[in-house]
Amino acid sequence: MSTLDLTATTAVPLTRRTWFVRTIQLAVIAFFIGAWEVLGQAGILDKFYYSRPSLFVPRIGGWFAEGLGQGSIYRDIGITLLETILGFVIGTLLGVAIGYLFARNELLGKAFDPLLSMFNAIPRLVLAPVFILAFGIDLQSKVALGVTLVFFIVFFATFTAIRDVDQTLVDNVRVLGARRRDVTSQVLLPAAFSAIVASLRTSAGFAFAGAVVAEYIGSNAGLGRRIATAEAFFDSTGVFGGIVLIAALALLLDAGLQLAEGAFSRWKPRREH
């Protein structure tokens, strides 16, 4: 008869080991960057438009080397991050709150549904003057733009997820004495959590994009401004330098979200096959 060592770890398949996954992820990114470089060197990607990693990486390095001071990269990053995070947080809170409200109050949800769908289709860029008018040219208007992007993504996801929660779970806790806020915090939000996080992962990206576009429209600092200036000089190296920085920041935010999701998803069954 075989003996069984319960402490053996061989049963965790390679594809679930953290180090293996990280390596693969890095390899994918490295491959992408490498392909970019090679195609750039070979002239297939016109340097005038696409730049090359070997050009924009030193440029980014240069930005950081410049140090602090007026117009420094640290300040640009700080401003863009602030706008992004404010837009993201406010948009998320609003989206979850109103999505929740409308899912719980059927009539309210139905009544406002068409209006929200209409608002969602309005191109935010076109409303730039109205944003400037209502929120001024500074931080607020940029945050507001981000909020309008994040809100709708989170709203629709939350609304649907909460509406579809298994009624038996709700019934059970209600009989067990849950107040309305208990039902929300113990059942509805946890059940909708996955869907909400999925929408947050999309909307985090849109929050960045929104902040950068708003800076593009009117600002004097931030990564969007830096990119706009570079673009004005057809300086694709500067443009991609900025884009890569944004992508890196977004990756950080996304990693944070995934960590939060992971911490909360421990209860989920894992497939063995």
Added chain:
Amino acid sequence: MSTLDLTATTAVPLTRRTWFVRTIQLAVIAFFIGAWEVLGQAGILDKFYYSRPSLFVPRIGGWFAEGLGQGSIYRDIGITLLETILGFVIGTLLGVAIGYLFARNELLGKAFDPLLSMFNAIPRLVLAPVFILAFGIDLQSKVALGVTLVFFIVFFATFTAIRDVDQTLVDNVRVLGARRRDVTSQVLLPAAFSAIVASLRTSAGFAFAGAVVAEYIGSNAGLGRRIATAEAFFDSTGVFGGIVLIAALALLLDAGLQLAEGAFSRWKPRREH
């Protein structure tokens, strides 16, 4: 003892009757438009920026009265709709397909996850030159922009929803002889349907916004162009006329999506409370 008439319909509560819901929805929209008009008349909303329904409604009427011909409203609507729907359909198909693929193949999903998150954060507007270079200035580049917006919203929603499908359902149909494509069509997609439709409702709006913004950047037809021209002349009535048309079109698309969702959601339990 009471007698019970099973055919009586009084048990369908008022708040679920179609006519009642439609009335309420119209009332909300009417209230919104009315408030706009009143605030405009009262001078609280400056006509110069916000126009007024009583101004832009006749303007829209005028556009339609102009009839066909070069630069007619019909052509503008047609072009914008075409761009939107192409962007929406292609983005949705890609989003669902890749979301599905990555959810089913855990390693693939993990490997490309960071790359996708990074791409999602890139402001599409900044990439306008690259889009034009790769897809030309015409239809394709506008569709491509829409695709990049729609794709990510649908992708993350599909990915999460498919990953979270109840494994017992999958196990059961597999034992019952389901091939891979049966599992997909009979279990995974139906189970993820709600979440996917929620993401479609968001992304339909973004598809419109994307098409309009792309026209804004460079085009000589479409509603975005019409709005940009009006904006260039501080003609807020023209701007809001265009926006209202877009919102109306979006409402149509959204109604279609909701119909599809409704037709497929008949199986769902309805709360009695």
Added chain:
Amino acid sequence: MAPAISLRDVAKVYRPPRKRPYLAIEHVDLDIPAGRFVSVVGPSGCGKSTLLGLVSGLLPPTVGEVTLLGSRVTGVRTDVGFIFQRDALLPWRTVRENVELPLRFRGERDPARAKEWIVRVGLGPFIDNYPHELSGGMRKRAQLAQSLVRDPSVLLMDEPFSALDVQTRNLMENELLNLWGASGKTVLFITHDLEEAIALSDEIVVMTAGPGTIKARYPVALPRPRNVTEIRFAPEFVALYERAWADLRDEVARSYKRSLEAG
């Protein structure tokens, strides 16, 4: 004394969209005095779960009136313990957290009591497991602990023990009887096991096939305290068993015939 549970000419119609309305139960009149242990048996699909739904306030009656502990039932009642037929544990909470939940809702923190109940249902070693890491019978037992930890004065139990093996079931039945005997709780108990019904109850209610009505009520005159393992050999037990069995047989035959006709 007013009955703890009372149904007056109650009917329930389900109205599934795009199908004909379905009359699940009708003309149900039932009074259950406080402190009584009543079991409901009936053919599958006759409306037993519907009945519990009405008493707990989770389902509104289409006709008639339901009264619980002296007040009319108009919304969800939190003064009952309800064991659902379906899995109702929160999947994102461990056994411990699930059982502590009702205490937290009342603002109490009493980990010792929760733990005591978990041990009592035999889940001590699995206290930190999530529901999907439990077997079917273990999930049911966790639900039992969750409902009982609050010590409600009325218990509504929908086949609480059907997923348990004979022995574990006996253990749980005895636990329930102890709990009930000591406290004077009112219990409305749904089961498919006639022996279980007789062994536990003061009275057995037999329902007809759908639309469910009350076909017969049999008081159980067996002395208490009872030992559920031994009681099934008492002659009253056998007599009762046979009557209920015959009742049920007629109903099931009727219901099955209807299915064959529909086919």
Added chain:
Amino acid sequence: MAPAISLRDVAKVYRPPRKRPYLAIEHVDLDIPAGRFVSVVGPSGCGKSTLLGLVSGLLPPTVGEVTLLGSRVTGVRTDVGFIFQRDALLPWRTVRENVELPLRFRGERDPARAKEWIVRVGLGPFIDNYPHELSGGMRKRAQLAQSLVRDPSVLLMDEPFSALDVQTRNLMENELLNLWGASGKTVLFITHDLEEAIALSDEIVVMTAGPGTIKARYPVALPRPRNVTEIRFAPEFVALYERAWADLRDEVARSYKRSLEAG
């Protein structure tokens, strides 16, 4: 002839994240000849469902080897009928569509056969209901029809009748016996009802409390065809019942004691 189902020194370890690995079953050796009806009984949580998961290929064994119909089990097997302990009907399909599903997977269209099975399990009038519009017992019966409609030669059944009232259960048991008797199917049947196990089976396997192993195997020497309602008064039946009962009692006591110690 090679056995239809064969397990060789099988063990299964669950590895929940952030908890100690849990040994659910170990040292399970079992051969079931083709055409045999074998019931498995054991304390709640002893690993019965795990066992079926291993045989169907839904769970990979940690140690040992499982063989089904002559070939080693390495992935999900579609040549078995599996009735899950949990609800497994597709909620977005009606009863009819759910039962037709396995036929469609094989490229067959045979609405008459699906319908016949639906009527046979007594769901004729509910053929167009969605699962959530059925009672618990009705859902189980729909699952039964879904698994049997394909006429698989091996049946793995995880408490298929525990949600049914006595009479309906008897009807279904007789259906199952007819089906089995006529076809020579191999059946691996999990139940909590010792009487049911004895009445139906050729052999009863008793499992120990977790980690589950095989404690005893009892051949059932009762003549066939059997009528499940009457057989329970045969003396062999009673003798067998008492042996299995005693086995189980020891196991449950052991398992319960463990829970108390953990508490």
Added chain:
Amino acid sequence: GGGAAPAASQAAGTAAASAAPTKPPRAAIKVAIGSAASLNYLSWDLAKALGYFEDENLDVSLSYSASGNDAATALLSGSVEFTGNSMDQSIKAQIAGKPTKMVVSFSKTPGAAIVVRNELKDTVKTLKDLKGKTVGATGQGTGTHVVLTYALNQAGLVQDKDYTFKPCGSGTMAATLDSKGADACINSDPYITQYVAANKGFILKDYRTVKDTTELIGGSYQFTGAVTTADFIAKSPDVVQRVVNALVKTNKYIQATPSKDIAAKLPKSVTGDDVDLYVKTLDAAKGYVSADGLIDPAGAQNVLKMNVEDCKVNPTLCGNVKPDDKVDVNNLFDNSFAQKAQSK
């Protein structure tokens, strides 16, 4: 309507007491510049970099808009007190009943040039050769579009009949030309200089230069400058004067200083990372930057004429500007501040 909010805060008297008695009170000014990195608005950045605003005890914060339109909106809504913008925005604002005035001139030509793809070097030699081609401006109805239409009209070409119009954007111009989405585009600097420097196209007409501009409209073209609202002038003439002082001084500095030295004074966020290219751009700009900041009334008249003329030829360009709209050219600018600044 929402008048301009007087954000120019007057500092407390205590600050004035500790400073030199002649020093005016500190004022904060917000400026929206109508284009990112356009040389047309160099004076704002340079004045700030040189500390000329500080000399006037002004706290100036600059922000850059995606278009002149957005900047104009910011001004009219009171979000900012000043813009760097083109005169056609003032015309549109006046028609809309929101009077604004240019107080310093930055450029006296349209500051734009028509570039053509290199592949067409042999076929396109004059404006007439653009017949049948696709020609673009930064956008339909924008200032550059007006200039383009006017120039092509003079060459006998009418939009939609003789050539196809297609927006080229500013940042997207290179891609539009390279992808053959357009054959020629009119655009301003730094785009033009960069594009030509990359050897992708050549300049057909250079309306950055006085020479080509005179050929076009018979004189100067009062294109860009510092613009503020009539309200603000009425409310804070003193602050306006100080702003104008700093800008006029800067204009003079530009004329007197080699491009290389100017570039060295400017922050990277203005010059971009490639300073050499910026110097080249600046060299091209020297020709059209106003030397004294004074607005040329004839040039303003020319702007008006071009917009009105164009409406007759191509009404789709006009939007709210109808051919019979009355625009008083004298209400478009106010030279008094710049004149006063000359003596400083």
